[in-house]
Amino acid sequence: MANVERITVTVSTDMAATLRHTVEDGEYATTSEIVREALREWARKRDNELRDLEVLRAAIKEGLDSGSGIPAEDVFAELRARFAKKD
Template sequence: MGKIEKISRVEKVSVALTDELLSYVQGAVKSGDYASASEVIREALRHWKARRTQDEQASIALRHLIAEADASGPSESWEGAEVLKQRFREQNAR
Protein backbone atom coordinates (compact mmCIF):
# COMPACT_ATOMS: atom_id res chain seq x y z
CA MET A 1 0.00 0.00 0.00
CA GLY A 2 1.43 3.40 -0.97
CA LYS A 3 2.00 6.40 1.22
CA ILE A 4 -0.72 9.07 1.07
CA GLU A 5 0.58 12.61 1.01
CA LYS A 6 -1.46 15.66 1.85
CA ILE A 7 -1.19 18.25 -0.87
CA SER A 8 -1.74 21.79 0.33
CA ARG A 9 -3.01 24.38 -2.06
CA VAL A 10 -0.99 27.58 -2.01
CA GLU A 11 -2.41 30.89 -3.09
CA LYS A 12 -0.47 34.08 -3.46
CA VAL A 13 -1.86 37.10 -1.64
CA SER A 14 -0.70 40.65 -1.31
CA VAL A 15 -0.23 42.05 2.19
CA ALA A 16 0.34 45.68 3.08
CA LEU A 17 2.73 46.17 6.02
CA THR A 18 3.83 49.25 7.89
CA ASP A 19 7.47 50.22 7.54
CA GLU A 20 8.13 48.88 11.02
CA LEU A 21 6.60 45.45 10.33
CA LEU A 22 8.33 45.23 6.96
CA SER A 23 11.63 45.97 8.69
CA TYR A 24 11.03 43.09 11.13
CA VAL A 25 10.21 40.71 8.30
CA GLN A 26 13.25 41.75 6.26
CA GLY A 27 15.47 41.52 9.33
CA ALA A 28 14.30 37.97 10.04
CA VAL A 29 15.17 36.96 6.48
CA LYS A 30 18.53 38.79 6.48
CA SER A 31 19.53 37.13 9.75
CA GLY A 32 18.99 33.73 8.17
CA ASP A 33 16.22 32.75 10.58
CA TYR A 34 13.88 32.45 7.60
CA ALA A 35 14.44 31.77 3.91
CA SER A 36 11.73 34.20 2.75
CA ALA A 37 9.22 36.81 3.82
CA SER A 38 6.51 34.23 3.15
CA GLU A 39 7.98 31.94 5.80
CA VAL A 40 7.97 34.78 8.33
CA ILE A 41 4.32 35.60 7.61
CA ARG A 42 3.27 31.93 7.68
CA GLU A 43 4.88 31.43 11.09
CA ALA A 44 3.27 34.62 12.41
CA LEU A 45 -0.12 33.35 11.22
CA ARG A 46 0.46 29.95 12.85
CA HIS A 47 1.23 31.69 16.16
CA TRP A 48 -1.84 33.90 15.76
CA LYS A 49 -4.02 30.87 15.07
CA ALA A 50 -2.62 29.00 18.10
CA ARG A 51 -3.22 32.02 20.36
CA ARG A 52 -6.81 32.34 19.15
CA THR A 53 -7.37 28.65 19.82
CA GLN A 54 -5.97 29.04 23.35
CA ASP A 55 -8.14 32.13 23.90
CA GLU A 56 -11.24 30.23 22.74
CA GLN A 57 -10.42 27.30 25.04
CA ALA A 58 -9.87 29.66 27.98
CA SER A 59 -13.18 31.36 27.22
CA ILE A 60 -15.00 28.01 27.18
CA ALA A 61 -13.35 27.02 30.47
CA LEU A 62 -14.35 30.35 32.03
CA ARG A 63 -17.97 29.94 30.87
CA HIS A 64 -18.01 26.47 32.46
CA LEU A 65 -16.69 27.89 35.74
CA ILE A 66 -19.31 30.64 35.71
CA ALA A 67 -22.07 28.11 35.01
CA GLU A 68 -20.73 25.92 37.83
CA ALA A 69 -20.72 28.89 40.19
CA ASP A 70 -24.26 29.86 39.18
CA ALA A 71 -25.44 26.28 39.68
CA SER A 72 -23.94 26.15 43.17
CA GLY A 73 -26.52 28.60 44.46
CA PRO A 74 -26.21 31.90 46.26
CA SER A 75 -23.03 32.65 48.09
CA GLU A 76 -22.82 33.42 51.76
CA SER A 77 -22.17 36.97 52.82
CA TRP A 78 -18.62 37.73 53.86
CA GLU A 79 -17.23 40.72 55.66
CA GLY A 80 -15.08 41.79 52.71
CA ALA A 81 -18.15 42.26 50.55
CA GLU A 82 -19.57 44.79 53.00
CA VAL A 83 -16.28 46.71 53.06
CA LEU A 84 -16.24 46.88 49.26
CA LYS A 85 -19.87 48.04 49.17
CA GLN A 86 -19.13 50.80 51.68
CA ARG A 87 -16.10 52.00 49.68
CA PHE A 88 -18.21 52.01 46.51
CA ARG A 89 -20.90 54.08 48.23
CA GLU A 90 -18.27 56.54 49.53
CA GLN A 91 -16.67 56.98 46.10
CA ASN A 92 -20.02 57.57 44.42
CA ALA A 93 -21.08 60.07 47.10
CA ARG A 94 -18.23 62.42 46.18
Protein backbone atom coordinates in the same frame (compact mmCIF):
# COMPACT_ATOMS: atom_id res chain seq x y z
CA MET B 1 2.38 23.41 -0.37
CA ALA B 2 -1.01 22.16 -1.54
CA ASN B 3 -4.10 24.33 -1.39
CA VAL B 4 -2.32 27.66 -1.10
CA GLU B 5 -4.14 30.95 -1.38
CA ARG B 6 -2.31 34.19 -1.97
CA ILE B 7 -3.36 37.20 0.08
CA THR B 8 -1.89 40.66 0.36
CA VAL B 9 -0.81 42.05 3.71
CA THR B 10 0.20 45.66 4.20
CA VAL B 11 2.86 46.37 6.81
CA SER B 12 4.77 49.45 7.88
CA THR B 13 8.03 50.34 6.16
CA ASP B 14 9.96 49.44 9.31
CA MET B 15 8.28 46.05 9.57
CA ALA B 16 8.92 45.32 5.89
CA ALA B 17 12.58 46.20 6.37
CA THR B 18 12.78 43.89 9.38
CA LEU B 19 11.26 41.06 7.36
CA ARG B 20 13.69 41.62 4.47
CA HIS B 21 16.73 41.82 6.79
CA THR B 22 15.67 38.62 8.53
CA VAL B 23 15.55 36.83 5.17
CA GLU B 24 18.86 38.40 4.06
CA ASP B 25 20.48 37.21 7.30
CA GLY B 26 19.40 33.67 6.43
CA GLU B 27 17.09 33.16 9.37
CA TYR B 28 14.19 32.42 7.00
CA ALA B 29 14.05 31.60 3.30
CA THR B 30 11.23 34.04 2.48
CA THR B 31 9.14 36.77 4.07
CA SER B 32 6.11 34.53 3.54
CA GLU B 33 7.73 31.94 5.77
CA ILE B 34 8.03 34.52 8.55
CA VAL B 35 4.40 35.59 8.19
CA ARG B 36 3.20 31.95 8.18
CA GLU B 37 5.10 31.28 11.41
CA ALA B 38 3.65 34.42 13.00
CA LEU B 39 0.15 33.36 11.97
CA ARG B 40 0.66 29.86 13.38
CA GLU B 41 1.76 31.37 16.70
CA TRP B 42 -1.24 33.74 16.67
CA ALA B 43 -3.57 30.78 15.99
CA ARG B 44 -2.06 28.77 18.89
CA LYS B 45 -2.43 31.73 21.23
CA ARG B 46 -6.00 32.32 20.09
CA ASP B 47 -6.90 28.64 20.54
CA ASN B 48 -5.47 28.70 24.07
CA GLU B 49 -7.41 31.86 24.91
CA LEU B 50 -10.63 30.33 23.56
CA ARG B 51 -10.06 27.17 25.63
CA ASP B 52 -9.41 29.29 28.73
CA LEU B 53 -12.59 31.24 28.05
CA GLU B 54 -14.62 28.03 27.77
CA VAL B 55 -13.18 26.79 31.08
CA LEU B 56 -14.10 30.11 32.69
CA ARG B 57 -17.62 29.99 31.26
CA ALA B 58 -18.07 26.43 32.54
CA ALA B 59 -16.88 27.49 36.02
CA ILE B 60 -19.28 30.44 36.03
CA LYS B 61 -22.16 28.20 34.93
CA GLU B 62 -21.27 25.64 37.61
CA GLY B 63 -21.30 28.39 40.21
CA LEU B 64 -24.63 29.76 39.03
CA ASP B 65 -26.15 26.29 38.90
CA SER B 66 -24.95 25.43 42.42
CA GLY B 67 -27.65 27.47 44.08
CA SER B 68 -27.98 30.80 45.76
CA GLY B 69 -24.90 32.51 47.05
CA ILE B 70 -23.97 33.83 50.46
CA PRO B 71 -23.85 37.59 50.95
CA ALA B 72 -20.29 38.86 51.16
CA GLU B 73 -21.02 40.62 54.45
CA ASP B 74 -21.90 37.25 56.03
CA VAL B 75 -18.75 35.60 54.71
CA PHE B 76 -16.52 38.42 55.99
CA ALA B 77 -18.29 38.48 59.36
CA GLU B 78 -17.66 34.74 59.76
CA LEU B 79 -14.01 35.13 58.77
CA ARG B 80 -13.54 38.01 61.22
CA ALA B 81 -15.09 35.92 63.98
CA ARG B 82 -12.81 32.95 63.21
CA PHE B 83 -9.69 35.10 63.18
CA ALA B 84 -10.73 36.91 66.34
CA LYS B 85 -10.88 33.53 68.16
CA LYS B 86 -7.30 32.75 67.11
CA ASP B 87 -5.82 35.90 68.68
